[in-house]
Amino acid sequence: xxxxxxxxxxxxxxxxxxxxxxxxxxxxxxxxxxxxxxxxxxxxxxxxxxxxxxxxxxxxxxxxxxxxxxxxxxxxxxxxxxxxxxxxxxxxxxxxxxxxxxxxxxxxxxxxxxxxxxxxxxxxxxxxxxxxxxxxxxxxxxxxxxxxxxxxxxxxxx
Numbered sequence: 001x002x003x004x005x006x007x008x009x010x011x012x013x014x015x016x017x018x019x020x021x022x023x024x025x026x027x028x029x030x031x032x033x034x035x036x037x038x039x040x041x042x043x044x045x046x047x048x049x050x051x052x053x054x055x056x057x058x059x060x061x062x063x064x065x066x067x068x069x070x071x072x073x074x075x076x077x078x079x080x081x082x083x084x085x086x087x088x089x090x091x092x093x094x095x096x097x098x099x100x101x102x103x104x105x106x107x108x109x110x111x112x113x114x115x116x117x118x119x120x121x122x123x124x125x126x127x128x129x130x131x132x133x134x135x136x137x138x139x140x141x142x143x144x145x146x147x148x149x150x151x152x153x154x155x156x157x158x
Contacts, residue, residue, distance in 0.1 A: 020069075021085040027064070028089060030128045033057055036121055043115055054100045059108045061090050062100055066109070067118070073102035073109065 037056045045053045065086055066076035080086045080099045092099060100108075112118045129136055134148055 018085060020083070021088075023068075024085050024089040027068075027125070030125065031064075031121070032124070033060070036060060036117065039117055039120075040112065040115070043111055054104055058090060058092065058097075059100060059105070060112075062105055063108055063112055063118075064121070065089065066105065067122075073105040076105060077102045 037060065040056055040060065044056050044059075047053045062076060062080070065071070065079065066073065069076075069079065071079055077099050080090055080092075090099070126136060
């Protein structure tokens with residue numbers, strides 16, 4: 001269970017929500033987290049050998065942050081520590097756990113991309129946004145934006 005921190009209370013008093021936070025809130029809403037975690041589980045280390053693996057959903061969230069915001073593994077790790085919006089999206093409680101390391105993310109990235117699951121996740125996101133009349137647009141190396149558009153029916157259709 002996620003417990004609110006003093007930082008959460010402080011940020012709740014802000015007058016403005018950032019575009020990054022709006023974007024991440026929308027992704028939180030439309031992604032089928034349980035579905036993708038279960039699809040990845042057969043390929044994810046069980047922890048019987050070596051160190052215990054990080055939570056699978058945490059790793060998926062971290063991977064997606066890196067992709068959406070065009071960050072390297074090290075950049076993703078740093079951005080989670082620096083950005084309240086990203087930290088909130090990750091659902092991490094720093095009293096109990098830390099952000100997975102860049103090496104852990106790099107291994108996870110290879111696992112997701114080798115299985116082709118990344119393409120399926122992004123396709124599902126595009127389809128859900130399209131159903132709402134929105135598209136996902138890569139703007140620059142700092143942000144990804146959701147854009148509203150009107151769906152026009154072909155002439156002669158009802």
